[in-house]
Amino acid sequence: EAGVAQSPRYKIIEKRQSVAFWCNPISGHATLYWYQQILGQGPKLLIQFQNNGVVDDSQLPKDRFSAERLKGVDSTLKIQPAKLEDSAVYLCASSSTRQGAIAEAFFGQGTRLTVV
Amino acid sequence: SQQGEEDPQALSIQEGENATMNCSYKTSINNLQWYRQNSGRGLVHLILIRSNEREKHSGRLRVTLDTSKKSSSLLITASRAADTASYFCATVKGAQKLVFGQGTRLTINP
Numbered sequence: 728e729a730g731v732a733q734s735p736r737y738k739i740i741e742k743r744q745s746v747a748f749w750c751n752p753i754s755g756h757a758t759l760y761w762y763q764q765i766l767g768q769g770p771k772l773l774i775q776f777q778n779n780g781v782v783d784d785s786q787l788p789k790d791r792f793s794a795e796r797l798k799g800v801d802s803t804l805k806i807q808p809a810k811l812e813d814s815a816v817y818l819c820a821s822s823s824t825r826q827g828a829i830a831e832a833f834f835g836q837g838t839r840l841t842v843v
Numbered sequence: 844s845q846q847g848e849e850d851p852q853a854l855s856i857q858e859g860e861n862a863t864m865n866c867s868y869k870t871s872i873n874n875l876q877w878y879r880q881n882s883g884r885g886l887v888h889l890i891l892i893r894s895n896e897r898e899k900h901s902g903r904l905r906v907t908l909d910t911s912k913k914s915s916s917l918l919i920t921a922s923r924a925a926d927t928a929s930y931f932c933a934t935v936k937g938a939q940k941l942v943f944g945q946g947t948r949l950t951i952n953p
Contacts, residue, residue, distance in 0.1 A: 731885075760941060769931055769943040770886070783940050818885060822941070828873040828893075829935045834885035 729753065733819050733835035741843055745807035748838045752800070752821030758782075758829060759796055761804050762818040764837070770818055776802065809842045816840070847875075847932040847944030855950040862919040864947040866932030867912075873935045875908055877917050880929045880946070889917075889930075922951045 732751040740746050752759050757778050762770035773792065775782040778799040787794070791810070796802040806813055816839050820832040850865045866875070874893045878886040890906045892899045892915065899906045905918040919926055931946045 758939075762943075769945040772940060772942060775940055777939070820886070820941075829939050829941055831876060831888040831891050832878075832886075832933075832941055833888070836885045 731819055731821055731833050731835035733817075733838055735838055736836060737839050737841075739841045739843060740809055742811055743808040745805065746809055746840065747806075748804045748817050748819075748840075750802045750804070750819030750835060752802070752819070753833055756821035756823050756833075757799070758822045758824070758832075759802050760818075760820045760822075760832065761794055761802070762820065764816045764818055766815075773804070806840075809840075811842050814840055814842045847934050847942065849930070849932055849944045849947045851947060852945070853948045853950070855952060856922060858922055858924055858951050858953050860922055862922050862926070862949055862951075864917045864930050864949070866915045866917070866944060868915075868932075868934050868944075869913065870936055872910075873939075875906075875915050876933045876935070876941070877904075877906060877915075878931045878933060878943075880931065882928075886931065919949075924951050924953050927951045 734749050759776045761773045764770045773787045774784040774794045776796045779796045794804045816837040818837045820834045822832040823830050847866045847868045876891045877889040880886045892906050892908045903920045908915045929946045929948050931943050933943045
C-alpha cells in the first residue's frame with residue numbers, strides 16, 4: 728500500500744511570497760488533514776476534509792492560507808503572502824473511518840518551510 | 844486549540860527501563876490515539892483505544908484509558924535506543940477532528 732505523498736520536501740521563500748504544497752493521500756481514505764508543526768510543538772490542525780468537503784478549518788488563517796481538495800483525492804495548501812511565523816513543517820495525513828469514527832491517520836514526510 | 848496534554852514534556856531513562864507517558868484531555872472522546880515521531884520525520888501511528896476500552900497492548904506498548912479521569916497512559920517496556928522519539932496523544936471527539944497534544948520527548952540512554 729502506497730503511503731501519503733507530499734511535495735516538495737523543503738522550501739525556502741522570502742516573506743510576502745507565495746507557496747503551495749501538494750498532498751496525495753492513501754487511496755480510498757475519505758479524510759484528509761493538513762497540520763502545521765512548529766519546532767518543539769505538537770501538530771496543529773489547520774484544515775480537515777471529508778471527501779471534498781471541509782469538516783473543520785477553524786484554525787486556518789483564512790486571510791493568507793487556502794486549501795482545496797479537488798475530486799476528493801489530492802489536496803493543495805497555499806500560503807499567500809507568507810510571514811516569518813509561517814516557518815514550520817506542514818504535514819498532510821489521511822485516514823479512513825471504522826465503527827463510525829476516525830481510525831488511525833497515516834502521515835506524509837512533511838514539507839519543511841522556511842520563510843526568510 | 845490542543846485537546847490532549849502530555850506529561851512529562853521530556854523524559855530521559857536508561858536503556859532497558861520502562862517509560863511511562865501520560866495524556867489528559869478535556870472533553871468526551873470517541874477514541875484516543877498515540878503516535879511516535881522521530882526527529883525530522885512524519886508521525887507514525889502506534890495504538891488506537893476506543894472510549895469503551897480500558898487497556899490495549901501492542902508488542903512492548905501498553906495503553907490505558909480512564910474516561911472518568913479523562914486521561915490515558917502509554918507504557919513502553921524494556922526500552923531501546925530506537926525508542927528515542929517524541930510521543931503524541933491525539934483525541935477524536937464528536938466533530939471527528941483529530942487533535943494532538945504537545946508531546947513528550949523521550950530519550951533512551953545506552
